[in-house]
Amino acid sequence: MAESKAATTAQVNEEEFEKEVESEVEKLSTGKRRYLRPREIVAFLLTTFGQKNLAQFVDANRQFFMISFLGISGKAYGTIVGLESVYDALDDSLSGLIIDRTRTRWGRLRPYMILTVPFWGIAALMLFSAPDFGPGSAKTIIWAVAAIFLYNLGMSYFGAWNILLYNITPNIKERDSLIATSKFFELFGMWLPSLLPFVLEPLKKTVGMQNVYTGFSFAMVLVAAGTAIYGFFAMRERVPLASREQMQEIGIIESFKNAIKNKPMLISVIANFFGSFKSVGGATESFFWYHNTGRLMNGSIAGLFTGIPNYIITPLTPKLIRKFGARNTSIGAGIFGGVAYTLLFVIGYQPFGLDGHQWEGTNFFLNLAYLTLMLTICGLPNCVLRVCAAVLQGDVYDYSEWKYGVRNEALVQTITNYFGKLANAVTGFLSGLVITLVGYVAHKDALGNVIQETNPSVLKGFFAVFALLPAFARLFNGLTWIFFPVHGKFKENMLSELETRRAQRVEAEEEEAE
DSSP states (O other): OHHHHHHHHHHHHHHHHHHHHHHHHHHTSSSSOOOOOHHHHHHHHHHHHHHHHHHHHHHHHHHHHIIIIIOOOHHHHHHHHHHHHHHHHHHHHHHHHHHHTOOOTTOSSTHHHHHTHHHHHHHHHHHTOOOOOOTTOHHHHHHHHHHHHHHHHHHHHHTHHHHHTTTSOOOHHHHHHHHHHHHHHHGGGGHHHHTHHHHHHHHTTTTOHHHHHHHHHHHHHHHHHHHHHHHHHHOOOOSOOOOHHHHHHSOHHHHHHHHHTOHHHHHHHHHHHHHTTHHHHHHTHHHIIIIISSOTHHHHHHHHHHTHHHHHHHHHHHHHHHHHOHHHHHHHHHHHHHHHHHHHHHHOSOTTOOBTTBOOHHHHHHHHHHHHHHHHHHHHHHHHHHHHHHHHHHHHHHHHHHHHSSOOHHHHHHHHHHHHHHHHHHHHHHHHHHHHHTTOOOOBOTTSOBOOOOOHHHHHHHHHHHHHHHHHHHHHHHHHGGGOOOOHHHHHHHHHHHHHHHHHHHHHHHHHHO
Protein backbone atom coordinates (compact mmCIF):
# COMPACT_ATOMS: atom_id res chain seq x y z
CA MET A 1 0.00 0.00 0.00
CA ALA A 2 2.80 2.39 1.03
CA GLU A 3 4.78 1.45 -2.11
CA SER A 4 1.74 2.13 -4.31
CA LYS A 5 1.19 5.51 -2.67
CA ALA A 6 4.86 6.42 -3.08
CA ALA A 7 4.77 5.44 -6.78
CA THR A 8 1.64 7.57 -7.31
CA THR A 9 3.29 10.53 -5.57
CA ALA A 10 6.42 10.15 -7.72
CA GLN A 11 4.31 10.07 -10.88
CA VAL A 12 2.43 13.21 -9.81
CA ASN A 13 5.71 14.97 -9.03
CA GLU A 14 7.08 14.01 -12.44
CA GLU A 15 3.96 15.31 -14.20
CA GLU A 16 4.08 18.55 -12.18
CA PHE A 17 7.75 18.96 -13.07
CA GLU A 18 7.01 18.49 -16.80
CA LYS A 19 4.17 21.03 -16.64
CA GLU A 20 6.40 23.55 -14.86
CA VAL A 21 9.12 23.14 -17.46
CA GLU A 22 6.70 23.45 -20.38
CA SER A 23 4.96 26.43 -18.74
CA GLU A 24 8.27 28.21 -18.27
CA VAL A 25 9.26 27.58 -21.88
CA GLU A 26 5.86 28.77 -23.13
CA LYS A 27 6.17 32.07 -21.26
CA LEU A 28 9.35 32.79 -23.15
CA SER A 29 7.77 32.19 -26.54
CA THR A 30 6.24 35.54 -27.35
CA GLY A 31 7.31 39.11 -27.77
CA LYS A 32 10.29 40.72 -29.45
CA ARG A 33 12.74 40.54 -26.54
CA ARG A 34 16.14 38.95 -26.97
CA TYR A 35 16.79 35.67 -25.21
CA LEU A 36 20.29 34.45 -26.04
CA ARG A 37 23.02 35.00 -23.49
CA PRO A 38 26.60 35.62 -24.73
CA ARG A 39 27.68 32.28 -23.25
CA GLU A 40 25.06 30.45 -25.34
CA ILE A 41 26.11 32.21 -28.54
CA VAL A 42 29.75 31.30 -27.88
CA ALA A 43 28.77 27.69 -27.10
CA PHE A 44 26.74 27.38 -30.30
CA LEU A 45 29.55 28.84 -32.39
CA LEU A 46 32.16 26.57 -30.80
CA THR A 47 29.98 23.51 -31.40
CA THR A 48 29.58 24.67 -34.99
CA PHE A 49 33.35 25.03 -35.25
CA GLY A 50 34.05 21.55 -33.87
CA GLN A 51 31.50 19.72 -35.97
CA LYS A 52 32.39 21.60 -39.14
CA ASN A 53 36.05 20.66 -38.69
CA LEU A 54 35.21 16.98 -38.28
CA ALA A 55 32.66 16.90 -41.10
CA GLN A 56 34.99 18.75 -43.46
CA PHE A 57 37.87 16.41 -42.67
CA VAL A 58 35.77 13.25 -43.05
CA ASP A 59 33.96 14.34 -46.21
CA ALA A 60 37.11 15.55 -47.95
CA ASN A 61 39.41 12.64 -47.06
CA ARG A 62 37.40 9.49 -46.29
CA GLN A 63 37.10 8.24 -49.85
CA PHE A 64 40.73 9.00 -50.70
CA PHE A 65 41.99 7.23 -47.55
CA MET A 66 39.83 4.11 -47.88
CA ILE A 67 40.62 3.57 -51.55
CA SER A 68 44.31 4.50 -51.33
CA PHE A 69 45.28 3.01 -47.94
CA LEU A 70 42.63 0.61 -46.68
CA GLY A 71 42.70 -0.94 -50.14
CA ILE A 72 39.05 -1.23 -51.16
CA SER A 73 38.09 -0.52 -54.76
CA GLY A 74 36.18 2.55 -55.88
CA LYS A 75 33.21 0.38 -56.82
CA ALA A 76 33.21 -1.34 -53.43
CA TYR A 77 33.41 2.01 -51.64
CA GLY A 78 30.53 3.44 -53.67
CA THR A 79 28.41 0.35 -53.04
CA ILE A 80 29.00 0.50 -49.27
CA VAL A 81 28.16 4.22 -49.11
CA GLY A 82 25.08 3.71 -51.28
CA LEU A 83 23.71 0.86 -49.14
CA GLU A 84 24.55 2.72 -45.94
CA SER A 85 22.63 5.78 -47.14
CA VAL A 86 19.53 3.67 -47.80
CA TYR A 87 19.79 2.12 -44.32
CA ASP A 88 20.47 5.54 -42.77
CA ALA A 89 17.36 6.94 -44.41
CA LEU A 90 15.25 4.22 -42.78
CA ASP A 91 16.98 4.73 -39.43
CA ASP A 92 16.31 8.47 -39.59
CA SER A 93 12.57 7.76 -39.74
CA LEU A 94 12.82 6.17 -36.31
CA SER A 95 15.29 8.68 -34.87
CA GLY A 96 13.08 11.63 -35.85
CA LEU A 97 10.06 10.20 -34.04
CA ILE A 98 12.17 9.44 -30.97
CA ILE A 99 13.70 12.93 -30.89
CA ASP A 100 10.33 14.67 -31.39
CA ARG A 101 8.86 12.76 -28.43
CA THR A 102 11.85 13.20 -26.15
CA ARG A 103 11.11 15.23 -23.00
CA THR A 104 13.85 15.56 -20.36
CA ARG A 105 14.87 18.15 -17.79
CA TRP A 106 17.80 18.94 -20.13
CA GLY A 107 15.47 19.55 -23.07
CA ARG A 108 14.38 17.59 -26.09
CA LEU A 109 17.49 18.01 -28.23
CA ARG A 110 20.49 18.72 -26.03
CA PRO A 111 20.90 15.18 -24.62
CA TYR A 112 21.74 13.89 -28.09
CA MET A 113 24.72 16.27 -28.24
CA ILE A 114 26.49 14.22 -25.58
CA LEU A 115 25.00 10.71 -25.86
CA THR A 116 26.14 10.26 -29.46
CA VAL A 117 29.80 11.27 -28.96
CA PRO A 118 31.15 7.71 -28.40
CA PHE A 119 29.46 6.44 -31.57
CA TRP A 120 30.68 8.96 -34.12
CA GLY A 121 33.95 9.52 -32.25
CA ILE A 122 35.08 5.88 -32.41
CA ALA A 123 33.77 5.50 -35.96
CA ALA A 124 35.69 8.55 -37.19
CA LEU A 125 38.91 7.00 -35.89
CA MET A 126 38.05 3.74 -37.65
CA LEU A 127 37.47 5.58 -40.93
CA PHE A 128 41.11 6.68 -40.94
CA SER A 129 42.73 3.49 -39.71
CA ALA A 130 43.88 0.78 -42.09
CA PRO A 131 44.55 -2.57 -40.37
CA ASP A 132 46.55 -5.00 -42.49
CA PHE A 133 44.11 -7.85 -43.03
CA GLY A 134 46.04 -9.17 -46.00
CA PRO A 135 45.39 -8.93 -49.78
CA GLY A 136 41.77 -9.55 -50.79
CA SER A 137 40.64 -10.17 -47.20
CA ALA A 138 36.91 -9.90 -46.52
CA LYS A 139 37.81 -8.32 -43.18
CA THR A 140 38.79 -5.16 -45.04
CA ILE A 141 35.26 -4.78 -46.37
CA ILE A 142 33.78 -5.58 -42.96
CA TRP A 143 35.97 -2.91 -41.35
CA ALA A 144 34.88 -0.32 -43.94
CA VAL A 145 31.19 -1.23 -43.54
CA ALA A 146 31.37 -1.06 -39.71
CA ALA A 147 33.16 2.31 -39.74
CA ILE A 148 30.85 3.97 -42.27
CA PHE A 149 27.64 2.60 -40.74
CA LEU A 150 28.60 3.46 -37.14
CA TYR A 151 29.67 6.99 -38.05
CA ASN A 152 26.42 7.78 -39.82
CA LEU A 153 24.32 6.12 -37.11
CA GLY A 154 25.87 8.39 -34.50
CA MET A 155 25.44 11.45 -36.71
CA SER A 156 21.77 10.68 -37.42
CA TYR A 157 20.95 11.24 -33.73
CA PHE A 158 23.53 13.94 -33.24
CA GLY A 159 21.64 15.76 -36.01
CA ALA A 160 19.28 16.92 -33.26
CA TRP A 161 21.94 19.54 -32.53
CA ASN A 162 21.21 21.17 -35.90
CA ILE A 163 17.54 21.56 -34.94
CA LEU A 164 18.59 23.24 -31.69
CA LEU A 165 19.27 26.34 -33.77
CA TYR A 166 15.50 26.75 -34.18
CA ASN A 167 14.71 26.11 -30.51
CA ILE A 168 17.07 28.19 -28.40
CA THR A 169 15.19 31.39 -29.20
CA PRO A 170 11.62 32.11 -30.34
CA ASN A 171 12.70 35.51 -31.70
CA ILE A 172 12.84 35.16 -35.50
CA LYS A 173 15.28 38.04 -36.02
CA GLU A 174 17.55 36.73 -33.29
CA ARG A 175 17.39 33.27 -34.86
CA ASP A 176 18.27 34.56 -38.33
CA SER A 177 21.12 36.61 -36.89
CA LEU A 178 22.50 33.50 -35.16
CA ILE A 179 22.18 31.55 -38.42
CA ALA A 180 24.27 34.12 -40.29
CA THR A 181 26.82 34.32 -37.47
CA SER A 182 27.13 30.52 -37.28
CA LYS A 183 27.57 30.21 -41.03
CA PHE A 184 30.29 32.85 -40.87
CA PHE A 185 31.94 30.93 -38.03
CA GLU A 186 31.73 27.71 -40.06
CA LEU A 187 34.36 29.22 -42.33
CA PHE A 188 36.88 28.78 -39.53
CA GLY A 189 35.82 25.15 -39.34
CA MET A 190 37.68 24.58 -42.60
CA TRP A 191 41.01 25.80 -41.28
CA LEU A 192 42.17 22.76 -39.34
CA PRO A 193 41.46 20.21 -42.14
CA SER A 194 43.23 22.51 -44.60
CA LEU A 195 46.43 22.13 -42.55
CA LEU A 196 46.61 18.40 -43.35
CA PRO A 197 48.60 18.71 -46.62
CA PHE A 198 51.14 21.03 -44.93
CA VAL A 199 51.68 18.40 -42.23
CA LEU A 200 51.59 15.59 -44.77
CA GLU A 201 54.28 16.90 -47.11
CA PRO A 202 57.23 16.99 -44.65
CA LEU A 203 56.19 13.86 -42.72
CA LYS A 204 55.26 11.45 -45.50
CA LYS A 205 58.89 10.43 -46.11
CA THR A 206 59.44 9.50 -42.46
CA VAL A 207 56.12 8.79 -40.78
CA GLY A 208 54.18 7.84 -43.91
CA MET A 209 50.96 9.33 -45.30
CA GLN A 210 48.69 6.74 -43.67
CA ASN A 211 49.87 7.52 -40.13
CA VAL A 212 49.50 11.26 -40.69
CA TYR A 213 45.84 10.79 -41.68
CA THR A 214 45.22 8.61 -38.61
CA GLY A 215 46.81 11.11 -36.22
CA PHE A 216 44.91 14.00 -37.78
CA SER A 217 41.60 12.17 -37.36
CA PHE A 218 42.30 11.76 -33.64
CA ALA A 219 42.81 15.53 -33.30
CA MET A 220 39.58 16.26 -35.19
CA VAL A 221 37.57 13.94 -32.92
CA LEU A 222 38.98 15.60 -29.79
CA VAL A 223 37.98 19.05 -31.03
CA ALA A 224 34.49 17.97 -32.10
CA ALA A 225 33.75 15.99 -28.93
CA GLY A 226 35.04 18.73 -26.62
CA THR A 227 32.96 21.48 -28.21
CA ALA A 228 29.82 19.29 -28.31
CA ILE A 229 30.07 18.49 -24.60
CA TYR A 230 30.61 22.15 -23.74
CA GLY A 231 27.62 23.11 -25.89
CA PHE A 232 25.40 20.66 -24.01
CA PHE A 233 26.12 22.34 -20.67
CA ALA A 234 26.05 25.95 -21.91
CA MET A 235 22.82 26.11 -23.96
CA ARG A 236 19.11 25.71 -23.28
CA GLU A 237 15.91 25.31 -25.32
CA ARG A 238 13.18 27.95 -25.30
CA VAL A 239 10.70 27.53 -28.18
CA PRO A 240 7.42 26.12 -26.79
CA LEU A 241 6.73 22.48 -27.58
CA ALA A 242 3.63 20.39 -27.70
CA SER A 243 3.06 18.45 -24.48
CA ARG A 244 3.23 14.66 -24.35
CA GLU A 245 -0.56 14.61 -24.47
CA GLN A 246 -0.69 16.81 -27.57
CA MET A 247 1.94 14.69 -29.29
CA GLN A 248 -0.07 11.56 -28.50
CA GLU A 249 -3.21 13.16 -29.97
CA ILE A 250 -1.39 13.44 -33.29
CA GLY A 251 -0.57 9.86 -34.22
CA ILE A 252 2.59 8.71 -35.94
CA ILE A 253 0.86 8.10 -39.27
CA GLU A 254 -0.84 11.49 -39.15
CA SER A 255 2.47 13.14 -38.30
CA PHE A 256 4.04 11.60 -41.39
CA LYS A 257 1.09 12.66 -43.53
CA ASN A 258 1.34 16.24 -42.27
CA ALA A 259 5.06 16.33 -42.93
CA ILE A 260 4.74 14.87 -46.41
CA LYS A 261 1.98 17.36 -47.32
CA ASN A 262 4.30 20.19 -46.27
CA LYS A 263 4.97 21.76 -49.68
CA PRO A 264 7.88 23.96 -48.54
CA MET A 265 9.54 20.84 -47.16
CA LEU A 266 9.14 18.97 -50.46
CA ILE A 267 10.67 21.83 -52.42
CA SER A 268 13.52 21.94 -49.91
CA VAL A 269 14.02 18.19 -50.32
CA ILE A 270 14.24 18.45 -54.11
CA ALA A 271 16.63 21.42 -53.94
CA ASN A 272 18.87 19.57 -51.50
CA PHE A 273 18.76 16.49 -53.71
CA PHE A 274 20.26 18.45 -56.59
CA GLY A 275 22.66 20.24 -54.25
CA SER A 276 23.99 16.91 -52.97
CA PHE A 277 25.59 16.16 -56.34
CA LYS A 278 28.29 18.70 -55.49
CA SER A 279 29.53 16.25 -52.87
CA VAL A 280 30.62 13.85 -55.63
CA GLY A 281 32.98 16.51 -56.95
CA GLY A 282 34.06 17.33 -53.41
CA ALA A 283 34.81 13.70 -52.60
CA THR A 284 37.18 13.47 -55.56
CA GLU A 285 39.05 16.72 -54.86
CA SER A 286 41.99 14.92 -53.26
CA PHE A 287 42.37 12.77 -56.38
CA PHE A 288 42.38 15.86 -58.59
CA TRP A 289 44.87 17.88 -56.55
CA TYR A 290 47.24 15.00 -55.91
CA HIS A 291 47.27 13.41 -59.36
CA ASN A 292 46.42 16.28 -61.75
CA THR A 293 48.48 19.05 -60.13
CA GLY A 294 51.19 17.00 -58.41
CA ARG A 295 50.58 17.82 -54.71
CA LEU A 296 47.71 17.84 -52.23
CA MET A 297 49.25 21.03 -50.88
CA ASN A 298 48.22 22.88 -54.04
CA GLY A 299 44.61 22.49 -52.99
CA SER A 300 45.35 23.94 -49.57
CA ILE A 301 47.30 26.85 -51.07
CA ALA A 302 44.38 27.63 -53.36
CA GLY A 303 42.01 27.25 -50.42
CA LEU A 304 43.84 29.96 -48.48
CA PHE A 305 42.64 32.45 -51.08
CA THR A 306 39.38 30.99 -52.38
CA GLY A 307 37.78 31.27 -48.95
CA ILE A 308 38.70 34.92 -48.33
CA PRO A 309 35.63 36.45 -50.09
CA ASN A 310 33.36 34.31 -47.91
CA TYR A 311 34.42 36.29 -44.85
CA ILE A 312 32.99 39.36 -46.57
CA ILE A 313 30.00 37.79 -48.30
CA THR A 314 28.64 35.84 -45.32
CA PRO A 315 28.03 38.93 -43.13
CA LEU A 316 26.41 40.62 -46.14
CA THR A 317 24.04 37.71 -46.78
CA PRO A 318 21.44 38.83 -44.18
CA LYS A 319 21.23 42.14 -46.04
CA LEU A 320 20.65 40.30 -49.32
CA ILE A 321 17.97 38.21 -47.63
CA ARG A 322 16.24 41.30 -46.22
CA LYS A 323 16.33 42.98 -49.63
CA PHE A 324 15.46 40.08 -51.92
CA GLY A 325 14.25 37.32 -49.58
CA ALA A 326 15.98 34.00 -48.85
CA ARG A 327 14.17 32.28 -51.73
CA ASN A 328 15.20 34.78 -54.42
CA THR A 329 18.74 35.02 -53.06
CA SER A 330 19.07 31.22 -53.32
CA ILE A 331 17.81 31.23 -56.90
CA GLY A 332 20.35 33.85 -57.99
CA ALA A 333 23.26 32.26 -56.11
CA GLY A 334 22.55 28.80 -57.53
CA ILE A 335 22.41 29.98 -61.14
CA PHE A 336 25.60 32.00 -60.68
CA GLY A 337 27.45 28.97 -59.29
CA GLY A 338 26.27 26.71 -62.10
CA VAL A 339 27.47 29.08 -64.80
CA ALA A 340 30.83 29.66 -63.06
CA TYR A 341 31.68 25.95 -62.70
CA THR A 342 30.68 25.30 -66.31
CA LEU A 343 33.04 28.05 -67.44
CA LEU A 344 35.83 26.49 -65.35
CA PHE A 345 35.40 23.18 -67.15
CA VAL A 346 35.31 24.79 -70.59
CA ILE A 347 38.58 26.68 -70.00
CA GLY A 348 40.30 23.76 -68.26
CA TYR A 349 42.66 23.65 -65.32
CA GLN A 350 45.96 24.18 -67.17
CA PRO A 351 45.39 26.98 -69.74
CA PHE A 352 49.06 28.00 -69.43
CA GLY A 353 50.37 24.61 -70.44
CA LEU A 354 51.19 21.31 -68.82
CA ASP A 355 54.34 19.19 -68.78
CA GLY A 356 53.28 15.58 -68.24
CA HIS A 357 50.96 15.41 -65.26
CA GLN A 358 52.78 18.05 -63.17
CA TRP A 359 52.70 21.82 -63.41
CA GLU A 360 56.26 22.99 -64.08
CA GLY A 361 58.22 26.26 -63.86
CA THR A 362 56.36 29.51 -64.41
CA ASN A 363 53.40 27.47 -65.66
CA PHE A 364 52.94 26.18 -62.13
CA PHE A 365 52.38 29.67 -60.72
CA LEU A 366 50.22 30.82 -63.64
CA ASN A 367 48.04 27.72 -63.60
CA LEU A 368 47.66 27.75 -59.82
CA ALA A 369 46.83 31.48 -59.83
CA TYR A 370 44.25 30.97 -62.58
CA LEU A 371 42.64 27.95 -60.90
CA THR A 372 42.56 29.77 -57.56
CA LEU A 373 40.81 32.74 -59.17
CA MET A 374 38.25 30.53 -60.94
CA LEU A 375 37.51 28.51 -57.80
CA THR A 376 37.11 31.75 -55.86
CA ILE A 377 34.49 32.91 -58.36
CA CYS A 378 32.79 29.51 -58.32
CA GLY A 379 32.73 29.54 -54.53
CA LEU A 380 31.21 33.00 -54.09
CA PRO A 381 27.65 31.63 -53.73
CA ASN A 382 28.61 28.86 -51.28
CA CYS A 383 28.12 30.72 -48.01
CA VAL A 384 25.13 32.60 -49.41
CA LEU A 385 23.44 29.29 -50.15
CA ARG A 386 24.31 27.86 -46.73
CA VAL A 387 22.83 30.83 -44.88
CA CYS A 388 19.75 30.86 -47.11
CA ALA A 389 19.24 27.11 -46.71
CA ALA A 390 19.22 27.45 -42.91
CA VAL A 391 16.78 30.38 -43.07
CA LEU A 392 14.52 28.53 -45.50
CA GLN A 393 14.61 25.44 -43.28
CA GLY A 394 13.35 27.64 -40.44
CA ASP A 395 10.52 28.71 -42.74
CA VAL A 396 9.69 25.03 -43.27
CA TYR A 397 9.41 24.46 -39.51
CA ASP A 398 7.34 27.61 -38.99
CA TYR A 399 5.03 26.64 -41.84
CA SER A 400 4.50 23.23 -40.24
CA GLU A 401 3.55 24.84 -36.92
CA TRP A 402 1.27 27.35 -38.68
CA LYS A 403 -0.40 24.71 -40.85
CA TYR A 404 -0.82 21.85 -38.33
CA GLY A 405 -0.48 23.50 -34.92
CA VAL A 406 2.51 21.46 -33.74
CA ARG A 407 6.25 22.04 -34.05
CA ASN A 408 7.64 18.70 -35.19
CA GLU A 409 11.07 19.75 -36.43
CA ALA A 410 12.66 16.36 -35.86
CA LEU A 411 10.03 14.61 -37.96
CA VAL A 412 10.25 17.21 -40.72
CA GLN A 413 14.02 16.94 -40.48
CA THR A 414 13.67 13.16 -40.59
CA ILE A 415 11.64 13.24 -43.81
CA THR A 416 14.07 15.77 -45.24
CA ASN A 417 17.00 13.59 -44.21
CA TYR A 418 15.24 10.50 -45.55
CA PHE A 419 15.22 11.85 -49.08
CA GLY A 420 18.59 13.47 -48.46
CA LYS A 421 20.04 10.10 -47.55
CA LEU A 422 18.50 8.54 -50.64
CA ALA A 423 20.23 11.28 -52.61
CA ASN A 424 23.41 10.47 -50.71
CA ALA A 425 22.95 6.83 -51.69
CA VAL A 426 23.03 7.90 -55.31
CA THR A 427 25.87 10.40 -54.96
CA GLY A 428 27.82 8.14 -52.59
CA PHE A 429 27.65 5.28 -55.07
CA LEU A 430 28.62 7.64 -57.88
CA SER A 431 31.55 9.11 -55.94
CA GLY A 432 33.12 5.69 -55.73
CA LEU A 433 31.97 4.47 -59.12
CA VAL A 434 33.40 7.43 -61.05
CA ILE A 435 36.86 6.61 -59.71
CA THR A 436 36.52 3.15 -61.20
CA LEU A 437 34.92 4.45 -64.41
CA VAL A 438 37.80 6.81 -65.15
CA GLY A 439 40.11 3.79 -64.94
CA TYR A 440 42.04 4.62 -61.76
CA VAL A 441 43.78 1.91 -59.71
CA ALA A 442 45.80 2.93 -56.63
CA HIS A 443 49.48 1.96 -56.40
CA LYS A 444 51.77 2.56 -53.41
CA ASP A 445 55.52 2.68 -52.83
CA ALA A 446 57.49 0.91 -50.09
CA LEU A 447 56.53 3.53 -47.46
CA GLY A 448 52.86 3.23 -48.33
CA ASN A 449 52.70 6.55 -50.18
CA VAL A 450 50.37 6.75 -53.19
CA ILE A 451 52.10 6.84 -56.59
CA GLN A 452 50.81 9.62 -58.84
CA GLU A 453 48.74 8.78 -61.91
CA THR A 454 50.09 9.67 -65.38
CA ASN A 455 47.35 8.35 -67.70
CA PRO A 456 45.86 11.43 -69.51
CA SER A 457 42.35 9.92 -69.78
CA VAL A 458 42.25 9.24 -66.02
CA LEU A 459 43.40 12.80 -65.28
CA LYS A 460 40.73 14.23 -67.59
CA GLY A 461 38.16 12.11 -65.80
CA PHE A 462 39.21 13.47 -62.41
CA PHE A 463 38.81 17.05 -63.66
CA ALA A 464 35.44 16.42 -65.28
CA VAL A 465 34.06 15.13 -61.98
CA PHE A 466 35.77 18.00 -60.13
CA ALA A 467 34.05 20.70 -62.22
CA LEU A 468 30.91 19.44 -63.96
CA LEU A 469 29.07 17.80 -61.08
CA PRO A 470 29.26 20.97 -58.93
CA ALA A 471 27.99 22.93 -61.96
CA PHE A 472 24.98 20.64 -62.26
CA ALA A 473 24.36 20.73 -58.51
CA ARG A 474 24.45 24.50 -58.16
CA LEU A 475 22.31 25.25 -61.21
CA PHE A 476 19.44 22.89 -60.45
CA ASN A 477 19.53 23.66 -56.75
CA GLY A 478 18.97 27.32 -57.55
CA LEU A 479 16.21 26.71 -60.09
CA THR A 480 14.25 24.48 -57.68
CA TRP A 481 13.79 27.29 -55.13
CA ILE A 482 11.59 29.10 -57.67
CA PHE A 483 8.74 26.87 -56.45
CA PHE A 484 9.22 27.54 -52.70
CA PRO A 485 5.94 29.15 -51.50
CA VAL A 486 6.94 30.79 -48.18
CA HIS A 487 8.06 34.29 -49.15
CA GLY A 488 6.82 37.86 -49.44
CA LYS A 489 3.47 38.83 -47.93
CA PHE A 490 2.51 35.22 -47.28
CA LYS A 491 5.50 34.77 -44.99
CA GLU A 492 4.82 38.06 -43.17
CA ASN A 493 1.19 37.11 -42.49
CA MET A 494 2.16 33.58 -41.43
CA LEU A 495 4.70 34.80 -38.86
CA SER A 496 2.28 37.40 -37.51
CA GLU A 497 -0.39 34.76 -37.05
CA LEU A 498 2.08 32.41 -35.35
CA GLU A 499 3.06 35.09 -32.85
CA THR A 500 -0.61 35.68 -32.01
CA ARG A 501 -1.23 31.95 -31.52
CA ARG A 502 1.77 31.59 -29.23
CA ALA A 503 0.62 34.52 -27.13
CA GLN A 504 -2.82 32.96 -26.82
CA ARG A 505 -1.31 29.65 -25.72
CA VAL A 506 0.71 31.36 -23.01
CA GLU A 507 -2.36 33.28 -21.84
CA ALA A 508 -4.43 30.10 -21.70
CA GLU A 509 -1.70 28.34 -19.72
CA GLU A 510 -1.60 31.19 -17.20
CA GLU A 511 -5.40 31.17 -16.78
CA GLU A 512 -5.39 27.42 -16.28
CA ALA A 513 -2.62 27.71 -13.67
CA GLU A 514 -4.65 30.31 -11.76
